[in-house]
Amino acid sequence: MRVFRKLVCAGVCLRLNKPTEGVRSFSTCPRLQAVMQAWVIDHYGDNSVFRFTKNAAFPSILYPNEVIVQVHAAALNPLDVNMRGGYGAATMAMKRDPLNINKSGSEFPLILGRDVSGVIMECGLDVAYFKPGDQVWAAIPPWKQGSLSEFVVLSANEVSHKPKSLSHTDAVSIPYVAATAWSALVNTASLNKDNCSKKRILILGGSGGVGTFAIQLLKSWGGHVTVTCSQNAEGLVRSLGADEVVDYSSGSVERKLSAKDKFDVVLDNVGGETEKWASALLRPWSGAKYVTLVTPFLRNTDRLGLADGMMQNFVTIATKAVKHLRTGVHYRWGFFSPSGSALDDVSEMVDAGKIRPVVEKTFSFSQVPQAMEKVEQGHARGKIVVTVVEAQEE
Numbered sequence: 001m002r003v004f005r006k007l008v009c010a011g012v013c014l015r016l017n018k019p020t021e022g023v024r025s026f027s028t029c030p031r032l033q034a035v036m037q038a039w040v041i042d043h044y045g046d047n048s049v050f051r052f053t054k055n056a057a058f059p060s061i062l063y064p065n066e067v068i069v070q071v072h073a074a075a076l077n078p079l080d081v082n083m084r085g086g087y088g089a090a091t092m093a094m095k096r097d098p099l100n101i102n103k104s105g106s107e108f109p110l111i112l113g114r115d116v117s118g119v120i121m122e123c124g125l126d127v128a129y130f131k132p133g134d135q136v137w138a139a140i141p142p143w144k145q146g147s148l149s150e151f152v153v154l155s156a157n158e159v160s161h162k163p164k165s166l167s168h169t170d171a172v173s174i175p176y177v178a179a180t181a182w183s184a185l186v187n188t189a190s191l192n193k194d195n196c197s198k199k200r201i202l203i204l205g206g207s208g209g210v211g212t213f214a215i216q217l218l219k220s221w222g223g224h225v226t227v228t229c230s231q232n233a234e235g236l237v238r239s240l241g242a243d244e245v246v247d248y249s250s251g252s253v254e255r256k257l258s259a260k261d262k263f264d265v266v267l268d269n270v271g272g273e274t275e276k277w278a279s280a281l282l283r284p285w286s287g288a289k290y291v292t293l294v295t296p297f298l299r300n301t302d303r304l305g306l307a308d309g310m311m312q313n314f315v316t317i318a319t320k321a322v323k324h325l326r327t328g329v330h331y332r333w334g335f336f337s338p339s340g341s342a343l344d345d346v347s348e349m350v351d352a353g354k355i356r357p358v359v360e361k362t363f364s365f366s367q368v369p370q371a372m373e374k375v376e377q378g379h380a381r382g383k384i385v386v387t388v389v390e391a392q393e394e
């Protein structure tokens with residue numbers, strides 16, 4: 001089936017994006033309805049900007065490789081809190097409208113929420129891998145309308161069949177952090193199931209969404225995983241498979257980690273001052289990689305505009321890469337990257353019992369502002385989930 005998806009996706013990529021004239025629908029799809037319920041923001045700001053509406057625009061299929069998903073559950077990430085405040089606005093505008101055709105176009109009303117688990121309601125005519133009624137999950141790129149709504153439109157390449165063993169509420173805790181960890185560890189750090197078994201990996205900030213997924217992925221591939229977290233998260237990260245746990249909240253974490261054998265890969269979910277000392281924990285001149293997810297990329301484009309921001313990004317990453325290369329290690333920025341095929345692999349691992357969801361708290365759809373407040377408080381122990389369709393209706 002997955003080989004078929006890869007062939008199908010290759011075919012889709014070769015096609016020009018032409019507006020579609022037809023769709024295949026799920027029989028119960030309220031296709032004629034023009035509006036839906038959603039939590040929107042009309043301007044950037046604090047949590048008070050959230051507005052619930054029953055009149056959000058119903059998404060439509062514009063390209064033949066798109067699908068409409070009925071959202072059963074959504075999940076929140078630190079990115080949603082940042083985007084609520086305007087983070088990444090310049091880059092997202094460019095991604096939404098690269099040629100600036102829609103000059104007066106505004107991103108508002110904007111719908112946040114980067115994780116979805118739900119049911120395919122409509123498929124564009126080129127979609128062969130999915131059919132209406134399929135149970136799917138996806139990580140939604142930040143330049144698209146999000147999942148704090150009843151329906152969302154996505155490219156079929158971004159969507160994957162959800163694990164059969166999980167409810168929507170549990171499944172939705174995985175896609176965004178999985179796609180991020182996969183991109184950072186597989187695409188950027190070059191780890192995979194065949195080369196991980198002799199590798200020592202350090203995860204800085206292991207108790208949150210990305211960390212709890214990354215631990216399980218690396219352990220299922222046989223890696224040796226060391227994690228930093230607060231003392232009260234030790235039980236959680238050990239239960240997910242962490243081999244060694246270092247409490248960063250008491251004593252010098254740098255001293256504790258320096259006493260250990262050197263690492264092949266560091267995944268930095270913390271950022272800030274950490275990278276000043278943590279790259280010295282890598283085994284030099286061995287191809288070791290420092291991958292940080294906390295980058296100035298979008299802040300630079302927000303602050304300086306696209307052209308100058310991208311130039312600043314290039315200068316910053318090049319300077320850091322050269323500086324680290326002199327000490328014998330590779331320095332990289334890691335980024336979320338939407339990938340239905342990576343989620344296909346993760347779905348199989350979940351159904352095989354190798355990866356489990358880590359949900360800290362579930363909120364109802366009416367409690368979206370409270371759910372966002374919880375994410376904003378930090379100290380995550382897994383994910384914050386929002387149930388959009390109550391379980392008995394699933």
Ligand SMILES: NC(=O)C1=CN([C@@H]2O[C@H](COP(=O)(O)OP(=O)(O)OC[C@H]3O[C@@H](n4cnc5c(N)ncnc54)[C@H](OP(=O)(O)O)[C@@H]3O)[C@@H](O)[C@H]2O)C=CC1
Nearest residue numbers: 180205207208209210228230248269293334335336379380
């Ligand atoms: N570049 C990209 O495309 C992406 C970047 N990110 C970024 O990656 C980071 C991690 O994301 P995510 O896991 O979802 O975030 P979470 O908020 O879910 O988790 C962060 C975790 O780090 C812990 N923590 C905070 N400070 C430290 C520290 N000094 N040492 C060790 N642990 C610490 C927190 O717990 P406690 O405070 O209790 O210790 C918390 O559990 C975020 O900064 C996010 O913005 C995420 C996705 C994509």
